Amino acid sequence: MLTRSTPDKEARSAAAPASGSWSRARQWFGRLLGRPAAQPARKTGRTSTLDKAELEKVRLHLSEVLDQHPQAREVMKYVRALEHGLQKKGRFALDDLPVDVIRRALEQLDPLVTDWSVEGLSTLRSKAAVAIAGRERVEAERAERRASNETDVEVEEASVTTFMQANEEWERSFTNSAPTPLHDTTTDPDKPRS
Numbered sequence: 001m002l003t004r005s006t007p008d009k010e011a012r013s014a015a016a017p018a019s020g021s022w023s024r025a026r027q028w029f030g031r032l033l034g035r036p037a038a039q040p041a042r043k044t045g046r047t048s049t050l051d052k053a054e055l056e057k058v059r060l061h062l063s064e065v066l067d068q069h070p071q072a073r074e075v076m077k078y079v080r081a082l083e084h085g086l087q088k089k090g091r092f093a094l095d096d097l098p099v100d101v102i103r104r105a106l107e108q109l110d111p112l113v114t115d116w117s118v119e120g121l122s123t124l125r126s127k128a129a130v131a132i133a134g135r136e137r138v139e140a141e142r143a144e145r146r147a148s149n150e151t152d153v154e155v156e157e158a159s160v161t162t163f164m165q166a167n168e169e170w171e172r173s174f175t176n177s178a179p180t181p182l183h184d185t186t187t188d189p190d191k192p193r194s
Contacts, residue, residue, distance in 0.1 A: 049131045050091040054123050059086050061120025065112055072112060078104040079112075094131040102128050 050058065062083055066072050073080050082105035085093035094102060106128055109121075116122055158166075 046092070048091040049094040049127045049134075050123075052091060054120075054127065055086065055091045057120035058124045058127075059083075059120075061118050062086070062124060065109070065121070069112055076105075076108040076112075079108045081105065094128055095135075099132050099135050102132055 066079065066083065073083070078101055081101050082093070082097065085097045085101075089096050106125060113121055116125060
């Protein structure tokens, strides 16, 4: 009987990350048996608007402002979404949250913040403005490319006669011949055209 050694099993499981229900089942069995769960592979090469040090300051100072106003988290849903995004998405939050959410969160923060010179809050405001401007620029470029795209074709219904005329014009564009009538009723059909 052939069996695989333990290192082969570990190499195989590390090489092919599991997905969906199978992944959750493997994690559950791993916890049940006391084995540490394999850490998911991190995406590399992705840039973020915030770095790690800035993220910590932003989260700390935003939390302090919201702690001073206990009802703010319940009433101001965009500020709550921004805070939640910073907690869950980390330094990529300003890159991943919708532009409208970021913009409205800053608008909701204006009456709460009395001193924007605090490092974390000023960083949040400036980095949010950079993220919004960058994403709006990219979206404008996409819209411009879509508008200038020459492959957009509009198709309409046409009669057979209109199609035949268009087809004849198209064929003439290759042969440079003179136009001929579609249905010549003045000549005999058995007689060749001159």
